[in-house]
Amino acid sequence: MMWVIEMIVLIMVVITAIGAITVKDLLGAAILFGAYSFMLCLLWAIMGAVDVAFTEASVGAGISTVLFVAAVFRTSRRTRD
Amino acid sequence: MGKIIVLLFGSFLVYCTLDFPDWGDPGSPASTHVSPYYIEQTLEDTSVPNIVTAVLADYRGYDTMFETIVIFTAVAACFLLLRKIKSDEPETRMYRHIPTGTTFRIKKGGRYPRESVDFERIDLQWVPYGVVIKTTCRLIIPFIQIFALYVIAHGHHSPGGGFQGGVILGASVIVYAISSNLRSSLNRFGERIAVLLCTLGVFLYAATGGLCLLLGANYLDYSALAPIFGVDPVTARSHGILMVEIGVGMAVMAAMISLYYNLSSGGKFDEGL
Numbered sequence: 286m287m288w289v290i291e292m293i294v295l296i297m298v299v300i301t302a303i304g305a306i307t308v309k310d311l312l313g314a315a316i317l318f319g320a321y322s323f324m325l326c327l328l329w330a331i332m333g334a335v336d337v338a339f340t341e342a343s344v345g346a347g348i349s350t351v352l353f354v355a356a357v358f359r360t361s362r363r364t365r366d
Numbered sequence: 367m368g369k370i371i372v373l374l375f376g377s378f379l380v381y382c383t384l385d386f387p388d389w390g391d392p393g394s395p396a397s398t399h400v401s402p403y404y405i406e407q408t409l410e411d412t413s414v415p416n417i418v419t420a421v422l423a424d425y426r427g428y429d430t431m432f433e434t435i436v437i438f439t440a441v442a443a444c445f446l447l448l449r450k451i452k453s454d455e456p457e458t459r460m461y462r463h464i465p466t467g468t469t470f471r472i473k474k475g476g477r478y479p480r481e482s483v484d485f486e487r488i489d490l491q492w493v494p495y496g497v498v499i500k501t502t503c504r505l506i507i508p509f510i511q512i513f514a515l516y517v518i519a520h521g522h523h524s525p526g527g528g529f530q531g532g533v534i535l536g537a538s539v540i541v542y543a544i545s546s547n548l549r550s551s552l553n554r555f556g557e558r559i560a561v562l563l564c565t566l567g568v569f570l571y572a573a574t575g576g577l578c579l580l581l582g583a584n585y586l587d588y589s590a591l592a593p594i595f596g597v598d599p600v601t602a603r604s605h606g607i608l609m610v611e612i613g614v615g616m617a618v619m620a621a622m623i624s625l626y627y628n629l630s631s632g633g634k635f636d637e638g639l
Contacts, residue, residue: 336419336525343533343537347533359631359632
């Protein structure tokens with residue numbers, strides 16, 4: 286049963302990673318990156334690396350999303366390429 | 367052309383992962399030489415139950431110290447790139463008269479209302495404060511901060527440590543800045559304090575190492591601190607780890623707040639997210 290959850294989380298990691306680099310809206314990309322970090326955090330928690338999961342949850346899903354949103358707020362919301 | 371190179375390189379990397387030992391393989395080099403030593407000796411050497419904390423702050427102390435310095439460098443780079451030292455006067459300023467709720471637009475060169483309890487300066491794109499957001503943030507911020515201090519102080523026994531606790535502590539101030547505005551957050555936690563605490567945190571880490579050096583041991587060998595704390599060398603290593611974690615927590619908290627201030631206001635420290 287455990288491997289099913291692991292597989293779902295792993296697929297979500299890949300989907301959010303591809304989404305974060307293809308989405309044209311930079312605010313959406315920042316949010317997708319936060320979701321990616323959260324899924325990765327779940328994966329690490331499943332593997333038993335609780336300290337790494339904790340760091341990923343606070344830094345990856347928490348602070349860096351805020352910093353990205355702040356940077357998008359000060360620049361433009363759409364990519365040029 | 368670029369896609370072909372990326373695909374070739376990516377498939378090469380995936381092919382290389384086949385040589386990796388399996389996850390949790392007891393016969394892999396890491397599990398036969400390095401890990402058993404830490405698992406068996408950490409409690410005897412340092413009296414710290416959480417092996418990860420002991421490895422990060424004691425056995426691999428240099429690594430964590432330079433990680434902290436990397437964060438300090440990031441703050442310095444962000445400051446040098448974004449911060450506008452000369453504050454040019456904005457074209458218009460908006461003020462709000464609190465008792466009546468009316469807003470004033472004052473052009474450049476006009477007279478600003480004096481510092482009083484009736485007037486407050488607001489952002490150009492000001493939206494009325496949401497009661498729900500403000501009250502919720504006011505309620506949860508103290509608990510976030512207590513949890514952050516717990517994470518720093520309890521890093522010896524449970525997952526966590528200076529890095530995570532510092533980030534959570536910084537996040538509480540950022541939550542306050544988002545829920546009210548950047549100006550009132552700067553009044554509570556100024557830019558100078560942020561930069562000073564960041565430097566002080568890195569200094570605390572390096573000074574702990576230097577103190578060990580002065581007491582005749584190797585750099586960052588906390589067992590030399592035993593006479594200062596008045597305990598045996600094994601417990602002194604645990605206390606040394608705590609000192610270092612506090613330094614890391616201070617540096618990381620101030621770094622996150624400083625980065626947020628610089629990024630959200632574009633270096634002007636005037637109006638922000």
